[in-house]
Amino acid sequence: MSKVLYSATMSLDGYIAGPGGDMSWLRPYLQPNPPVERLQREIGALLVGGRTHRGDDPHRGTDQEGAFEGTWRGPVFVVTRQPSTGGEDVCFVGEPRAGLRAARAAAGDRYVNLLGAELARECLDLGEVDEVLTVIAPVLLGGGTRLFAHPQGRQVRLERLQVQVLPHVTNVWHRVVR
Numbered sequence: 001m002s003k004v005l006y007s008a009t010m011s012l013d014g015y016i017a018g019p020g021g022d023m024s025w026l027r028p029y030l031q032p033n034p035p036v037e038r039l040q041r042e043i044g045a046l047l048v049g050g051r052t053h054r055g056d057d058p059h060r061g062t063d064q065e066g067a068f069e070g071t072w073r074g075p076v077f078v079v080t081r082q083p084s085t086g087g088e089d090v091c092f093v094g095e096p097r098a099g100l101r102a103a104r105a106a107a108g109d110r111y112v113n114l115l116g117a118e119l120a121r122e123c124l125d126l127g128e129v130d131e132v133l134t135v136i137a138p139v140l141l142g143g144g145t146r147l148f149a150h151p152q153g154r155q156v157r158l159e160r161l162q163v164q165v166l167p168h169v170t171n172v173w174h175r176v177v178r
């Protein structure tokens with residue numbers, strides 16, 4: 001059975017995108033990250049929010065554009081109310097539950113990797129997220145898209161699994177406590 005992982009590179013103050021969806025802040029921190037490169041081989045499918053799919057990319061216009069700096073090869077399910085044309089491995093789904101079902105079926109016993117904060121919040125609300133990986137960059141952004149935003153507040157308990165300190169970022173892995 002697949003596990004569902006929410007992963008993001010995050011500023012120290014908890015943002016995964018800057019104001020207006022800006023992702024250029026990420027560029028200095030896109031350096032080799034062997035644990036994340038190993039993780040990529042354990043991922044069977046991506047489940048992506050519509051805004052992430054359409055959003056800014058620090059590598060826009062280069063061959064490194066796209067998930068995992070353009071190296072992702074495999075199924076991508078985009079949750080959106082406005083399906084458009086995608087690449088050959090991109091499939092559009094109308095809501096998160098259907099997206100989770102399709103992505104789990106495609107991932108087999110590997111991870112479904114969630115990309116996008118709103119999508120991840122909805123999957124957390126559904127009780128469908130098993131792990132959270134934050135790659136923490138040593139930068140403050142002061143505004144933008146939060147890793148996890150709930151207008152009324154919501155507590156999600158986590159148990160730390162691993163911390164990997166690299167020269168440019170720190171990977172922090174958690175398991176969601178149920």
Ligand SMILES: NC(=O)c1ccc[n+]([C@@H]2O[C@H](COP(=O)([O-])OP(=O)(O)OC[C@H]3O[C@@H](n4cnc5c(N)ncnc54)[C@H](OP(=O)(O)O)[C@@H]3O)[C@@H](O)[C@H]2O)c1
Nearest residue numbers: 008009016017021049050051052055080081116117118119
């Ligand atoms: N730092 C990182 O590692 C990282 C990783 C991923 C993303 N990001 C950034 O995070 C930002 C995007 O995150 P986000 O939280 O704003 O958005 P998101 O989760 O990527 O996407 C939200 C969108 O998903 C669709 N959606 C969500 N719930 C739905 C539902 N119940 N039914 C149908 N569609 C639904 C809608 O798409 P439509 O609007 O298409 O209908 C909604 O606007 C971008 O700026 C992206 O670049 C950063």
